[in-house]
Amino acid sequence: MTQLVDVTNMCRWIDHHGVEKLIAGILGYIEEDFARWEKFDKIPRVASHTPIGVIELMPTSDSIEYGFKYVNGHPSNPARGFQTVTAFGVLADVDNGYPTFEAEMTLLTALRTAATSAMAAKVLARKDAQVMAMIGAGSQSEFQALGFRAALGIERVRIFDIDPNAMEKFRRNIEPLGIEVYLADSVDDAVEGADIITTCTADKAQNTILDYSLVRPGVHINGVGGDCPGKTELDPRILDDATVFVEFPPQTRIEGEIQNKPEDFEVVELWKVIAGQREGRTSDEEITLFDSVGFAIEDFSALRYLRDSTAGTDFQTFIDLVAEPDDPKDLFSLTSRVLSPL
Amino acid sequence: MTQLVDVTNMCRWIDHHGVEKLIAGILGYIEEDFARWEKFDKIPRVASHTPIGVIELMPTSDSIEYGFKYVNGHPSNPARGFQTVTAFGVLADVDNGYPTFEAEMTLLTALRTAATSAMAAKVLARKDAQVMAMIGAGSQSEFQALGFRAALGIERVRIFDIDPNAMEKFRRNIEPLGIEVYLADSVDDAVEGADIITTCTADKAQNTILDYSLVRPGVHINGVGGDCPGKTELDPRILDDATVFVEFPPQTRIEGEIQNKPEDFEVVELWKVIAGQREGRTSDEEITLFDSVGFAIEDFSALRYLRDSTAGTDFQTFIDLVAEPDDPKDLFSLTSRVLSPL
Known part of the structure; x- marks a missing residue:
């Protein structure tokens, strides 16, 4: 099963620890990942533009874990009652390709963007x-x-x-x-x-x-x-x-x-x-x-931090996202409890 | 809220309708989308390869809806008790960028691949x-x-x-x-x-x-x-x-x-x-x-068919994936029920 931190639990998690402590924690993970930058698969994000906004996928991998974020950017959204940016993301196990962790990332992106800015300012201001x-x-x-x-x-x-x-x-x-x-x-x-x-x-x-x-x-x-x-x-x-x-x-x-x-x-x-x-x-x-x-690595770091910080707590629930038949070659068995040919 | 068809409900949905009827239904949606091929945003899938397998993202959009699939391919998985291919996917509203629908796609990919093969054979065999x-x-x-x-x-x-x-x-x-x-x-x-x-x-x-x-x-x-x-x-x-x-x-x-x-x-x-x-x-x-x-359009068609077919039924549940503060510029309000500065 894939672990999940949804919006409600993300709010509870931030509530529990406080914004500054979490930004500091994510900053540490981003520093760790930037220091091993060359180990990552890196591509520019994959963007689908329209006149009204953009929807993007941001994947990366350190060859042990794979992660990606879905994120939109719609400047006219607030005037219509929507968030400019919403996001969610996933971590997966490179060894078998299974998704292991999914999370809301609208709030997490706000934390990681601040963490990245602060990390840069520590060495540049x-x-x-x-x-x-x-x-x-x-x-x-x-x-x-x-x-x-x-x-x-x-x-x-x-x-x-x-x-x-x-x-x-x-x-x-x-x-x-x-x-x-x-x-x-x-x-x-x-x-x-x-x-x-x-x-x-x-x-x-x-x-x-x-x-x-x-x-x-x-x-x-x-x-x-x-x-x-x-x-x-x-x-x-x-x-x-x-x-x-x-x-x-x-x-x-x-x-x-x-x-x-x-x-x-x-x-x-x-x-x-x-x-x-x-x-x-x-x-x-x-x-x-x-x-x-x-950049995608910052999201990867933030997802890793969130996953590690919420592991074993009730901030995580589960999402039933991976079909697992008893015999891995027998996916069809999952469909055949009741079989009704045309 | 984003609608969800998880593995359990996907199995129930297939059980309920039968594999052949669903393949025929998806085939119809793929034909519809192939017939308007030029309306779609198209890119080769975005692949992250390792010696043991591949993890891919497959996005597309018809400028009204955006969809993508996450999918892995690990040939050595069955010998280790895992599925060769697992997948999940998402539809989103291009107008505001919000994800509207998420679904398991291991089973759905099997259905859509068969539907695509059958669609091709109808005109080629x-x-x-x-x-x-x-x-x-x-x-x-x-x-x-x-x-x-x-x-x-x-x-x-x-x-x-x-x-x-x-x-x-x-x-x-x-x-x-x-x-x-x-x-x-x-x-x-x-x-x-x-x-x-x-x-x-x-x-x-x-x-x-x-x-x-x-x-x-x-x-x-x-x-x-x-x-x-x-x-x-x-x-x-x-x-x-x-x-x-x-x-x-x-x-x-x-x-x-x-x-x-x-x-x-x-x-x-x-x-x-x-x-x-x-x-x-x-x-x-x-x-x-x-x-x-x-190709991504086939997944887009399959997700649309699944979403339409399960709309208003208990095959859909919800996933709390989009943070929505009362004031869209006040995302921070979601964090500040209890504020604990360092």
């Missing part, structure tokens, strides 16, 4: 960073804020969103947890004095959410929302001044901020920094950019 | 075909036999397998349903007088299950088992004498019998025959070959 600007107060925003507190101790967030209700929602969720929240009246206002700038908007268009003039030396930019062909957030000139770190270059060149740059635009693979093969930030003046699009 | 030779008595064999009776009225099957127990299992399952079964002592013996030859073996190697000398004019070959790089069943000379029909050429050239032929080896796309754009069999002497590998 200045050690004395204290203030984060957040552009975009959507579903991902609270998770980002808590991820940066868990991993870097960030206690002050300056947030801007074109939707004032979304900003209020962010404050309502985050202030009670002891993070100082400033509601900015513009992007310019939000980035004032920020050491880290996180852009996380959902519009599926080539926007300039963050203007070139707003990026000062020493800042770390955590670019989360530019993650789809035709969907970017940064003034392309920012990329010329920054050292750009990416997950899987063949995917990021299609989906990330660097889609606006030539094929040979220089990037650093983040896994090499995690594995100790490359330096992260090299000076207090350097501008660093994590051009995050989300 | 001689109208007076009466006898089928089956090479391979594994999980798929009974479904093939019943599919050919449902669609073509085939009542006589000559079977051969290197495993005598598998042949006995086939006879035990099929004879009570009124099909005449002859257990052959060799491939040569099995194909004697056969109008249709179905090859369906699981070994992951370039084998010659069917020798050139055994193929006589007028025969239709239903080549099911050659479906993976490095896994073929037919003497390549057979392909030179036959008219070769395929599902999706970019996938079949990687996985099918034609992988042993040059890139420009001439094939006919089966959908064109179903859509009435091309002839199927053109004479009683022609040798026709359906080089079947299994």
Whole structure:
């Protein structure tokens, strides 16, 4: 039988442990998997685009376990009462190909995206960073804020969103947890004095959410929302001044901020920094950019963490997904309790 | 909520309707979808190979619905007590990206593979075909036999397998349903007088299950088992004498019998025959070959049929897979019933 963590149990699991502890736990698993990056089967995600959104499959394997995530991205969903992003995922045993674990991943993706951003910022932001600007107060925003507190101790967030209700929602969720929240009246206002700038908007268009003039030396930019062909957030000139770190270059060149740059635009693979093969930030003046699009290995790590953390608890139930006749060559036996030929 | 047909309910559904009726029903849906082939998003399946087997994702979309199947293929599984192939699949709403339906597909794949083979044989086998030779008595064999009776009225099957127990299992399952079964002592013996030859073996190697000398004019070959790089069943000379029909050429050239032929080896796309754009069999002497590998649209059709057939019945249950906060921008609200910062 395949183990299952459904939405109800995912909420209970997060409730039980708290968002920050889980982001920290997932971060550890992602670091572990990024450090053994070369052991993984890697392909760009498999996307089915329509004018209204995208549905994607994101598979990977370390040759012991296989995992994939189903995820959609529909920017117009919230206005119609739906989530922009929903997701679920599966782990399977490479040895016999059986699915072993299925889980909701709408919430888990929010946790793993924050964990990945925080992991990157640990090696790319200045050690004395204290203030984060957040552009975009959507579903991902609270998770980002808590991820940066868990991993870097960030206690002050300056947030801007074109939707004032979304900003209020962010404050309502985050202030009670002891993070100082400033509601900015513009992007310019939000980035004032920020050491880290996180852009996380959902519009599926080539926007300039963050203007070139707003990026000062020493800042770390955590670019989360530019993650789809035709969907970017940064003034392309920012990329010329920054050292750009990416997950899987063949995917990021299609989906990330660097889609606006030539094929040979220089990037650093983040896994090499995690594995100790490359330096992260090299000076207090350097501008660093994590051009995050989300990669299958992060989902694999998050699923592994969830599975391990919920093993043997009532956060897991079962889903009857694998037909198992007594004689493996006699699948037909499962159909023949009552046989009614035409 | 996402609707679910799990293994138990799949068995009940097949029990209730009978294998032949369901194969006929799925066949109708596949014909419908093959006739509108050009409306679909099509890519070769996304495969993760290891020395021991393969795990694949097979997505497609008609721009209204999206579907994918997870499926493995592990030839050494039966000897270890596991199914060679297990599968499950999902349908989703392209408009908002939400998964709407999930189902076990180990049994459903067996039904749809038989339905596809039977659909092809309806336009490719001689109208007076009466006898089928089956090479391979594994999980798929009974479904093939019943599919050919449902669609073509085939009542006589000559079977051969290197495993005598598998042949006995086939006879035990099929004879009570009124099909005449002859257990052959060799491939040569099995194909004697056969109008249709179905090859369906699981070994992951370039084998010659069917020798050139055994193929006589007028025969239709239903080549099911050659479906993976490095896994073929037919003497390549057979392909030179036959008219070769395929599902999706970019996938079949990687996985099918034609992988042993040059890139420009001439094939006919089966959908064109179903859509009435091309002839199927053109004479009683022609040798026709359906080089079947299994394509995503067939799974999409089978999932649609299953969903429609089980709608509003207790063959469907629900799986709690989509997180839905009251405010779609407030995913975080689902985590904050009890908040425990670190």
